[in-house]
Amino acid sequence: MKPALRRAVLLGPATLWIGLFLVLPLTLMAYVSTLERGPSGGVLWDRHSADAYLQFLFERDLMDRLVLNTDYLHIFARSILLAGVTTLLTLAVGFPTALWMAFQSERLRLVLVFVVTVPFWTNILVRNYAWMLILRTGGTLDWLLTALHLPGPPLEILYTPWATGIGLTYSFLPYMILPIFVSLEKIDRRLIEAAYDLGADRWRVLARVILPLTAPGLAGGAILVFIPGLGAFISPELLGGAKSMMIGGLIQQQFGQSRNWPFGAALAFVLLAMVLLALWAHALRYRRERADE
Amino acid sequence: MIRRLILAATTALLLAAPADVQAQSKELLLFNWTNYMPPALLKRFEAETGIKVTLDTYDTNESMLAKLQAGGSGYDLVVPTGPTVKQMIHDGLLLKSDVQSMPNYKNIRAPFDKPEFDPAREYSAPYMWGTTGIAYDTAIAKEKLTDSWKEIFEPRPEFAGKLAMLSDMGEVFAAAAFYLGFDRCTDNPEQGQAILELLQRQKPAVKVYSASGTVDRMASGEVAMHQAWNGAFHRAQAKRATLAYIYPREGTNLWADNFVIPKGARNIDNAKLFINFMLDPKNAGEASNFTGYNNTITGSEALLTDALKADAAVNTPANMMGRLNLSRECPKTNLDLREKVWTRLQR
Numbered sequence: 001m002k003p004a005l006r007r008a009v010l011l012g013p014a015t016l017w018i019g020l021f022l023v024l025p026l027t028l029m030a031y032v033s034t035l036e037r038g039p040s041g042g043v044l045w046d047r048h049s050a051d052a053y054l055q056f057l058f059e060r061d062l063m064d065r066l067v068l069n070t071d072y073l074h075i076f077a078r079s080i081l082l083a084g085v086t087t088l089l090t091l092a093v094g095f096p097t098a099l100w101m102a103f104q105s106e107r108l109r110l111v112l113v114f115v116v117t118v119p120f121w122t123n124i125l126v127r128n129y130a131w132m133l134i135l136r137t138g139g140t141l142d143w144l145l146t147a148l149h150l151p152g153p154p155l156e157i158l159y160t161p162w163a164t165g166i167g168l169t170y171s172f173l174p175y176m177i178l179p180i181f182v183s184l185e186k187i188d189r190r191l192i193e194a195a196y197d198l199g200a201d202r203w204r205v206l207a208r209v210i211l212p213l214t215a216p217g218l219a220g221g222a223i224l225v226f227i228p229g230l231g232a233f234i235s236p237e238l239l240g241g242a243k244s245m246m247i248g249g250l251i252q253q254q255f256g257q258s259r260n261w262p263f264g265a266a267l268a269f270v271l272l273a274m275v276l277l278a279l280w281a282h283a284l285r286y287r288r289e290r291a292d293e
Numbered sequence: 294m295i296r297r298l299i300l301a302a303t304t305a306l307l308l309a310a311p312a313d314v315q316a317q318s319k320e321l322l323l324f325n326w327t328n329y330m331p332p333a334l335l336k337r338f339e340a341e342t343g344i345k346v347t348l349d350t351y352d353t354n355e356s357m358l359a360k361l362q363a364g365g366s367g368y369d370l371v372v373p374t375g376p377t378v379k380q381m382i383h384d385g386l387l388l389k390s391d392v393q394s395m396p397n398y399k400n401i402r403a404p405f406d407k408p409e410f411d412p413a414r415e416y417s418a419p420y421m422w423g424t425t426g427i428a429y430d431t432a433i434a435k436e437k438l439t440d441s442w443k444e445i446f447e448p449r450p451e452f453a454g455k456l457a458m459l460s461d462m463g464e465v466f467a468a469a470a471f472y473l474g475f476d477r478c479t480d481n482p483e484q485g486q487a488i489l490e491l492l493q494r495q496k497p498a499v500k501v502y503s504a505s506g507t508v509d510r511m512a513s514g515e516v517a518m519h520q521a522w523n524g525a526f527h528r529a530q531a532k533r534a535t536l537a538y539i540y541p542r543e544g545t546n547l548w549a550d551n552f553v554i555p556k557g558a559r560n561i562d563n564a565k566l567f568i569n570f571m572l573d574p575k576n577a578g579e580a581s582n583f584t585g586y587n588n589t590i591t592g593s594e595a596l597l598t599d600a601l602k603a604d605a606a607v608n609t610p611a612n613m614m615g616r617l618n619l620s621r622e623c624p625k626t627n628l629d630l631r632e633k634v635w636t637r638l639q640r
Contacts, residue, residue: 039625040384041362059633071640137515156454158515159501241501242460245639257355257462258632259362 033265041259052266072250072267076274079247082161082236083229086168087176090225091218093169094176098217099210101177102184113181116174124171128238131167132158135239159241167235172228176221183217184210219282227275247271321346321563324357324368326550327505329421331583338570344563352504353461361386361555369558370567374548376622378417379410381553388554390565392418397572405549405589410622418568421524421586422549424540424609424617425464428511428521432535442472442541445520446495453498456518457510460502463623464546465492466631468520471544471618478623485630492638511536523606527585531600538606540613547617549589 036047059069101112119127134140135158142154157163187210195205211218233248242249247267254264323330327350335346349368351357354377360366373381381387392398392414398406405419427445429438435451438444446469448456458465467477469488479485500516511519511529521529523538530536552571554564570576577588578596587607594602601607609617 040380041358071637074640136513138513241499241503243496243499243502243639245636249639250636253636255363256359257353259355259359 029265029268033262033269035262037260037262041261043261049262052260052262053270055263056266056270075245075250076247076270078244079230079232082164082168082246083226083232085165086172086229086232087222087226089165089169090173090176091222094173094221095180095218098177098180098184101181102187109185113178116177119174125234125238127171128167128234131163131170131239135163135166158239159243161240161244164236164240167239168229168232171232171235172225175224175228179220179224180214180217183214183220187213223279223282230271230275318560318563319344320369321560321567322349322367322369322558323347323567324349324351324360324366324371326350326372327352328508329372329550329584331580334576334579334583337576338567342563342566342570344560344566346567354463361557364557366555367557367559368555369560369564370552371555372420372550372552374550374620375408375410376620378551378553379622381555382411382416386556387416388556388558388561389415390418390552390554390568391415392568392572395565395569395572397569400572400574400577400590400592402589402591408549408551409619411551417551417553418572419589420550420552420571421581421584421588422547423523423586423607425459425468425520425522425546425548426526426541426606427518427539428526428529428536429518429539430511430514430533430535431537433517438537438539440539440542442468442543444539445518446472446491448495448498448518452518454500455516456499457501457503457507457516458495458499458520459504459507459522461504462631462635464504464520465502466634467546467620468541471541474543477546477618478621478627480624480626480630482630485634489634489637492634496638522586524585526606527601527604530604530606540609540616542616544616544618546620548620 032043033052034048034050035043035045036049036051038044054066056072057068058066060066101109101116104112132139135155137154137156137158139158141157145151145155157166191209191213192205195209200208231248231251232246233252236242236244236246237249245253251264251267251271254260254267258264321344323335323346325348329350330348335348338344339346351360354373357371357373358377358381361368361371378387395418398414401414401419405422406414408414408417408419411417427442429444429452431437433451433455435449438449444452445456445458466488469491470477470479470484473484473487473491475481475484475488501510503510507519507521507525508528510516511521511526512532514533519526521538526536526538530538552564552568554561558564571580572590574590574592575596577590578593581588581593582596582598582601585601585607605613
């Protein structure tokens with residue numbers, strides 16, 4: 001086989017895969033975002049317009065002038081904030097968990113990794129409904145507090161941003177634990193021993209040896225939590241009581257109740273662009289740090 | 294001779310077989326509102342006809358339309374409200390179902406046999422009808438509530454933080470419009486602004502916006518007040534006797550849901566069979582006893598439970614009839630306005 005042909009054959013499956021499942025749907029969405037909305041849903045395939053993108057920032061007032069409309073910016077800002085808080089919370093819970101896991105015996109480690117992934121076996125919707133039963137007034141949590149004669153109930157947590165936060169943290173925790181755990185597991189234990197031998201205390205070992213060596217895992221976990229967190233839709237809807245919209249809910253509404261496909265597609269692309277920019281900035285910084293070393 | 298006969302018979306059978314199989318598909322894909330059809334009734338339909346029913350559910354007309362228009366859903370039967378039926382006919386989304394030629398058509402009670410949205414009943418057959426009002430817990434109220442939308446839009450302190458609104462932009466917008474004395478199909482931006490301000494002032498007192506799970510939410514006492522459909526109220530009251538229903542004096546929504554066959558349906562004959570089945574008094578009565586809503590079928594009255602017959606929220610008393618406004622199709626300018634209001638409310 002000629003090298004050129006060989007290369008084509010070997011690259012074929014991957015190219016086909018990416019083309020079929022990534023490029024094609026994204027191109028279609030990009031195209032839809034430039035179309036005019038159909039009179040009762042759907043799109044007019046032959047009429048182009050920039051309305052969908054204009055609508056993100058502007059609206060027409062009574063005099064048919066374009067005026068700034070910050071509704072959607074608010075929704076994006078809220079989503080970024082909530083995704084950020086979720087990332088911090090999963091980090092706060094996930095890092096100590098992963099640290100503890102990484103220093104167990106090999107057999108126990110296997111069991112623990114298995115336990116962390118167990119929630120994935122059930123549908124995320126079912127797990128969110130379970131949280132509704134736990135958090136609702138007179139639910140499991142209130143019942144438990146009453147049974148233990150603790151003050152508090154009724155806590156009235158369900159349908160508040162707290163409930164959304166709990167739901168998101170719970171849903172995304174495994175995505176934080178697993179990459180950190182992998183980084184921690186790879187650390188050469190002799191480095192830690194050496195640090196102790198040289199007189200470092202526990203905190204110094206953690207701050208100067210373990211944390212820097214797990215940086216890639218931390219970054220990976222943060223990306224895996226933050227980006228899907230931006231588009232989270234089920235937890236805010238079910239646990240937050242649909243009172244404050246998030247990007248995911250907004251996009252869902254455009255393809256659902258509002259039947260405004262071009263705007264929904266445009267929103268998805270604005271989100272995609274923001275995520276790509278953030279990742280690019282991160283990559284640039286990372287590269288510069290490397291160059292400085 | 295005999296051999297030739299057998300051969301001919303076999304050939305005929307073979308030729309006939311595929312056509313036969315096609316005519317007798319044994320499936321029906323039903324797309325209905327949540328909690329809106331007794332499972333036992335579906336079981337009985339399956340037992341009587343041998344047709345397997347697959348039920349899928351939605352919580353607003355809009356989300357149902359969105360799913361149909363995305364294409365390829367393959368549903369054989371959906372249950373839109375009157376104005377949505379009209380819009381679907383207009384948009385060419387429906388197949389004619391010839392309800393008039395069905396044996397049980399005669400059971401449909403006037404005026405439901407000639408509705409404004411489908412006067413000749415070419416496309417649709419009636420299912421349930423009901424009203425939208427306020428359900429509240431009298432055990433929580435410090436005094437008797439008035440019969441006004443004010444009670445939910447400007448709630449008393451004991452209901453603040455304990456009330457729920459339907460997450461149905463049409464219902465919420467209409468209720469606010471009734472309260473403020475506007476037309477429910479208004480497209481006037483200033484009226485839209487007034488509605489938005491009313492809803493924004495109300496929002497801190499709202500615990501949740503949701504149009505599904507309403508029965509359980511009221512029955513469990515999770516909320517003490519709910520913008521509610523009357524059947525949901527009826528079912529919740531069976532579990533929590535202190536609940537009461539208000540027909541707001543400023544006016545409220547009277548709606549009727551209908552079976553229609555969307556284009557793209559694959560089991561049209563089965564869908565028609567099901568429609569005729571549901572027009573039977575016995576089945577309509579059984580459905581009402583489950584959903585808590587009134588149906589439109591003559592002869593089903595005798596089969597209703599006493600609790601249903603006695604409930605003024607279901608059997609609207611004559612003096613309340615004037616408060617009911619039949620829901621109608623709003624112009625697109627109104628849909629745009631109410632969507633803007635809805636998004637800004639949740640921003």
